[in-house]
Amino acid sequence: MVGARIVDRLPDNWRWIVTTRASVVLALLVALLSVATGIVRIDQQAADFGPLAPHVPVAVQDAVGFTGALTGFLMVGSALALRRRLRAGWWATVLLLPLTAIQGLLQASPYSLPLVVLSACALPTLFLTRRQFDRSLSLTTTQIAAGAALVGVQAYGTFGSYALREQFDGIDHLLDAFYFTLITSSTVGYGDIGPATEVAILFTMSVVVLGVASFGIAIGALVGPAIQARISKTLGIMTDSELDLLDDHILVLGYGDLTEPIVDELHEAGRQFLVVTRDPEAASALADRDIRVLTANPSDEDPLQRARIESARAVLVATDDDAQDALAVLTARELRPDVRIATAATDRENSRKLERAGADDVISLSELGGHLLVRSALGEDESPVVSRLLEDEQPSNAN
Incomplete structure (x- = not known):
């Protein structure tokens, strides 16, 4: 709350800095710095580092070099989640930033100083933009089960091989058991750790079978839907199951400069609506804003039927092309005679044509603009609002 108030009070030329994109x-x-410094630390010797090196054990420096690179890759994932404005990505980044800073300090390297400074600078920015990351991460039952299976197989192999460590060559610690399970279940199999008895061989075979299955299921369940969703958003394609969920919605046919304010108002009001446009770039931009969009010709019957016009509450048509709008209105009216259709005419002479096409309400932008300008010049546009506000305040003042 405090961070959001600080952002709101920032001047306009500074407010853009403290944003989601920042x-x-x-x-x-x-x-990137975490990965780079981790690789540099692995490649260098402790004697090559600065004055902090003698105070940090070499084993710790080596360990944070490897884990620093791993943390960097995890940070890439959290940054992608931030880009989608996921709350889970915000929490993951908040937890990882102090870790990268600590790893930078423990590397005891002058190369890691920018990592420490940037991690410290990123935390305040993240807290200031906390309210911007408000989207929840929704996982299906299949995805949860696949993740649990993957973790379960790794736990089974780790604790099982550790319990049978006397029957393996090379397993002395729990870390050795986890290493053996990971390379075995992923079918890498370096051969440095191997079973020495028949029981250990049978156990290793079970780890291979279960590991391959769990990895395959996890990739299909966790990564597959994300790739499919991204492709669908890019192409503006909605699945039939998503379209079937539409009910009592508003259809916005076409997209242009006139449509943008309509979409913004519907989106801010939380209305259920669907935009049908033939422009793939516009569809991709709308999909990135989590707005339902269908890439198709809004004057064709099939897209409107897929968009469930039979259950639509209303139809809005407002682009820069009156001719295309008339075709969209005509198609919508033929498919749904009882639906309310509202449209806008960029040319005053086209208002009657749009009405004859089947629109219930046609707003002439030239007439509306002239009317509003006259009322604004005479000061008449404010009087109804002011009087209404005064009427609303009178009872409270009387009390």
């Missing part, structure tokens, strides 16, 4: 960019920079 948080995403800072998280990505921290991720």
